[in-house]
Amino acid sequence: MRLGSFFLLSLAAALSSAFVISAPHMWTKLILTHHWPSTFCSMEHCHANISYWTLHGLWPDKGILCNSSWHFNPSEIEDLLPDMEKSWPDLLNPASVEFWKYEWHKHGTCAAKAATLNSQHKYFSKALELYHKVDLDSILKKFDIIPSDKYYSFSQIEGVIENFYGVKPKIQCVHPSKNADVQILGQIEICFHPDFTLLDCEKEFTLETISKGGWDIPMGVDKASGFSVCDHDKPVYYPPLP
Numbered sequence: 001m002r003l004g005s006f007f008l009l010s011l012a013a014a015l016s017s018a019f020v021i022s023a024p025h026m027w028t029k030l031i032l033t034h035h036w037p038s039t040f041c042s043m044e045h046c047h048a049n050i051s052y053w054t055l056h057g058l059w060p061d062k063g064i065l066c067n068s069s070w071h072f073n074p075s076e077i078e079d080l081l082p083d084m085e086k087s088w089p090d091l092l093n094p095a096s097v098e099f100w101k102y103e104w105h106k107h108g109t110c111a112a113k114a115a116t117l118n119s120q121h122k123y124f125s126k127a128l129e130l131y132h133k134v135d136l137d138s139i140l141k142k143f144d145i146i147p148s149d150k151y152y153s154f155s156q157i158e159g160v161i162e163n164f165y166g167v168k169p170k171i172q173c174v175h176p177s178k179n180a181d182v183q184i185l186g187q188i189e190i191c192f193h194p195d196f197t198l199l200d201c202e203k204e205f206t207l208e209t210i211s212k213g214g215w216d217i218p219m220g221v222d223k224a225s226g227f228s229v230c231d232h233d234k235p236v237y238y239p240p241l242p
Helices: 003-007 012-019 037-044 074-087 098-111 120-134 136-142 154-165
Strands: 030-035 054-060 170-174 183-192 227-229
Touching: 030 037, 030 120, 037 170, 037 183, 054 098, 054 120, 074 098, 074 120, 098 120, 120 183, 136 154, 154 170, 154 183
Parallel strands: none
Antiparallel strands: 030 054, 030 183, 170 183, 170 227
């Protein structure tokens, strides 16, 4: 797929009327979040035998749990389930729909403030569409960023992503201890405007913490473990399957 054809996905003029910011928590950015299963499972003691970047979620930048009465209904996304199971797996409970339910309640109900994402099917299918079009796993491999026992510099990883997509990603690592000499690659965010054109991600630490199930790892600035923005000056370990 040509990168240019991906950007044409946008149709900004046709969609502009759908994104009038009228609600207090109307979002202005979408964050397509990928996580690396080996790193996630080293923290959560799961055993996912997956050697590609999986989808963590599609997160609006404003609002959480926007409509608690809008219950998750897997029958509405039945046609998406084979792709969901492969691309957006629950690494903790592979046979469960709880992860998707959680993502819908926390993030999907807020994304649904936009007309293009205002149903469960629209939300999950758009997340999958963006995940496949970005194709992060293939792009890293294409430029020889692969899981390895050797270390990468942060600039190597960031440079590949930034040069290919033309925008700044947000790359997060696990820091095994406060004074560790190396960091472990764990999560990569690619950001979008409301019309689904690519957008620079902000680099600041995420202060939000979530209590349920380990799906969203605490990312506070003062945490010695958990995901936080990678240190530009420390080597990065991109762990292969154990």
